[in-house]
Amino acid sequence: MLCFFGLVGPYSVQAEQTELLKAKEHQNKLMTKKEFELPENLVRFVYNSGYTFEYPEDGVRGVYVTGNSAGGERFNSLLELLNNTELNSMVIDIKDDHGYLTYRPEEGSPYHDISQNFIGNPEKLMKTLEDNNIYPIARIVVFKDTVLAEKKPELSFKDNGKVWKNGRGEAFVNPFLKEVWDYNITIAKKAAELGFKEIQFDYVRFPEGFERRDEVLEYEGGDYTDGENNAQRRVAAVTDFVAYAREELSPYGVDVSVDIFGYAATITEAPGIGQNFSKISENVDVISSMIYPSHWTPYFGIDKPDLYPYELTKAYAKVENEVLSGLDNPPTSRPWIQDFTASWLGSGNYKRYGSEEVEAQIRALNEQGINEFLLWNASNRYSDGVNYKP
Template identity: 25%
Template sequence: MTTVTKAVYVNFTAARDADRMNRLAALVQRTELNSLVIDVRSNGGALLHERDEATRAQLGVLREAGIYLIARVVAFKGGPGGWYDPGSEARWREIAEISLRALDAGFDEVNYDYVRYGAAREPRSRTPVRERAPTIRAFFEFLRAEVGDAASRPISADIFGIALLGPQAVVGQRIEDAAELFDYVMPMPYPSHWEPGSFGLANPAHHPYETLHASLSAGWGRVAELPGRRALLRSWIQAFDLDSSRPMRRYKYTPWHVREQIRAIEDAGCAGYAAWNPRSHYEEGAFAAAWAVRPG
């Protein structure tokens, strides 16, 4: 199992395109990267290609190249009305079945995103706020038993960056629960997503090192010494163009911005990173062994 994961995200469309996958695999082999986080279907049907056998063949080639493969499963976004009920045990079982199929097809790990209730501007739930965190914890316990322990393979969970600073009752996320029940906790402390003034920074997107180091250190400091902690910390990083200004506007994220986040992750004691770009387009210089030069 890869301990220090250095990954980029591959969306579903890119994963099904042979040319794009060849380019992404080549990017991994030319840089410090060693892993790919790849979307798979989460609502039944074939995992990636029309037949799981085709997915297994594709993954086999990537594994032979020494690439660690993480299946990204979207847990509760989607479904009727745009959001599955996080308390639905039928949905839990569907997710477990998809996860086990992904591991059988050749993935090394399963990563779970949208393991929460809807946030602002997302579908609302009738579940009382006080019941949401316990429900999400019960789902985590289910995944630990039915996927992680049953398959003896790593599982990881994505959480909001703000959850590093304290429990988020509305969405039901507590970093303490994730740290106890997953092998990796993967917060999303994207600099652009912090409000202006966060950590004393007028525009956090312009200070990628300071933003990530402050948020990761604060969050992990609360849970690192918990007796029941199982997980290592592995962070998502921003590889897309967005500013912290309100309203948000485009702000170019260069290889320097990405490298600064990687430096913060290393200094915060993380077990690696995964870079997020929704289009799965990445600049090679961001992942070169040598430091990128800060733009003038």
């Protein structure tokens, strides 16, 4: 629950803030949160977690951290990595790829039965991050959620009455339903109360290839049943979720970011999964495209992208810059880059990634004016000897 100083009945303040924000948005469409300051008499009512985290002056340079790593022995080595390099931020799983919370909320919480005790002491974790000047970002996986889908099949997609799962055994919940939105946004608010300064939403989309299943699977359309075609309904639902999440989180003073497929910036929109790069970018503070060279088929005239980390990253950055320059208030660009070896691509199609390949991607971004990045390695083992400011 929000704690507002000098006020009885926090809901009235939140409602008032919401109305102020709506009025301001009407006055200046797409104004970013950083440009908007609440009236002086309301500043004291913005949620204060009690921690002091400053946005890095020269930009976020971060690493991905699972709940297991954040609450286990691996954390010490990650802490050492950040204290001895130019890295300054951690993106920590709060709701993971399965749908589990990575820490135990209070007894009686509706989220207690979907939680895991990976992060045994969240308060200690946040204090350690504060003491070491590490900027904390909470990763929340939204619509890929096997746990919620199995618990409440009516919030998912069904095939012959059973929860539909993709080829990897993963289930998605339905982006058309506001109940699903609120479920995830409540978790995001809890993360803000823990002290995280940014909420990063991942899997903000329909399942891959949904356009081939939308007439076959059983699911509710929520408020998105009339008017536009199926593809545009999906785009509208995903975009509206992001805008709604940002509005709901505004009293917490956190930035909102979204992970998005890199190729989404290179096309008008990806209607199958409901992602429109420009529309999502208009509603976030940070956009984080996943541009791992290994994840591209031949693109930008590069036949085997994993072999050319610099060239692939540079080509992508040029396209993204062009798209973002067309927005009135573009978000900060902070791409996910590759610090893992994609051996599954097969001999001749991949190379071993280490300091040289990581630096090549960072250099390509920097040359295009993009100075923030996040490193992805699913096991949280990052390359030694990298110059993160080449």
